[in-house]
Amino acid sequence: MKKWAIAAIVYLFAVIGGFNAYDVYFDNEEVPNGEAASHGSNEQHIGTVVHGHEGGEEKTGDVTPNFTYNDGKITIYLKDQNGNPVDDLEVNHEKLLHLIVVNDQLDQYYHLHPERVRAGQFEIAYELKDGAYKAFIDIKPKKLNYHVKPTAFTVGLSEETHRQNHLKADETLKKTVDGRTTEMVVSSFEAGKPVTLDFKLDESTLEPYLGAAGHVVILDEEANQYLHVHPHNENEPIFETQFDKPGTYKIWAEFKQEGKVRVFSFVIEIK
Template identity: 45%
Template sequence: MKKWAISAFVYLLVVVSGYYVYASVAEPDSHEKKEDIHDETTVVHGQDEENSHGQEHQENGDSHSGESEVTPSLQDVNGELIITLKDIEGKPVSDLEVNHEKLLHLIVVSTDLKEYQHLHPQTNEPGVFKISHSLRTGEYKAFVDIKPKGKVYKVEPITFKVGEKHIEHNEGSLMVDSELTKEAGGHKVSLLPSSLKTNEEIQLTFDLGGETPEQYLGALGHVVILDEKGENYIHVHPLEGNEPVFATKFSDPGVYKIWAEFKFNGEVFVYPYVVEIK
């Protein structure tokens, strides 16, 4: 009986010792597996952080209009303006929304803001628009007004030169109009602003002397506004209705030039005004 008890005790001791030996060997493997899982989790978490950062960057891109995802360039070649649109990867951008009956509006002004043209280049290859011009020798700023589908875009001035000889223009040369009535093509148009103050909505009402303008690019008229430096571009369309009333807002004080375009008897006329926003 004692021999059986001793044998059983020895057997139990061997089993227990074997278990502890196994546990001491197996535990490092288990710990290593936990570290592998942690590493995989870290990688996935890193991907999540990257995606989250990408979304945040996209949101910032949407909220900060200065981070344009489309870059236009302009060349003057043999009397032809060539506009090329590329995305941030350098690929052509051709997926544009039709905006007031056109894919692209090109506003060209001389650097002294005395000359003004509203052009509509045509395209026959992806991301490239062309139009012949009759610009005189001088320095100009171009504003490519487009609406790319699914991409952030802000209109910025593109400076270019026509010909070799140029006259330097000094900033601050604009004279504020004391009279806001202009005449072109035998038609008088008066500008009646509701206010000339910053940070409030201003209605720009135009008195056409009883005349009714024809539809031009799907609207009663168009208004383009630039600051004195020719940097801040505003393209305003009329409010809904049958009256030539436009609404806009100026965030900074200063001198601005306003070009109003109206169509009479099949011809478009431009009426320029210089105002001071205080």
């Protein structure tokens, strides 16, 4: 073969090799954020979906509830950490959402059930007196972590401020409301141990309320620690809970008798 033919072949291979080296170099070079569509797409996907929960369950982040009260209407928005509506909730004792509202003196108590109006949004019309309050939004999302925390708000031009309350333990745990008497028997007043709250009342007139024999809500003196306790079985007004820290706690026990829901409140000291 003539020398010029051999030289042409060598030159052709050199050119092809150069293009391959160029492609490899630039394919491996780091691309600044936002300049490569494929890289940006992957980052967004990783940020919105987190896999790896057993049973096929996916977690997309904690729930952030937004609470507003305007002109006698309560509105609650439920969103995840990406701002998407949270609408996949478990029915918990016949309701998707339980709303507990108390004032700062803990002498006003409301157990409300806002209705779903659209994805992640609940509303209810309810007039509250002027004052300082805390709201507790009690839900059970199916695929997200959620912990009930207080939301402080004020109604009207109240001189009251959100301040620490000072409760005094009851001398007797027997209370009468509308002519009906209920006594609460506490198995232990020691922190860190299981506690049984056994309510003695006329069970012949007791009716199911939200699918149970009754409901109990417990707050600490600062209205920061929240417990919503249901009976250990659906037919008896006996509740099991635990107080993790010493302190003074207020307990609201709700029972339905003769078609009317009555709320019996107690204050106890845990040591």
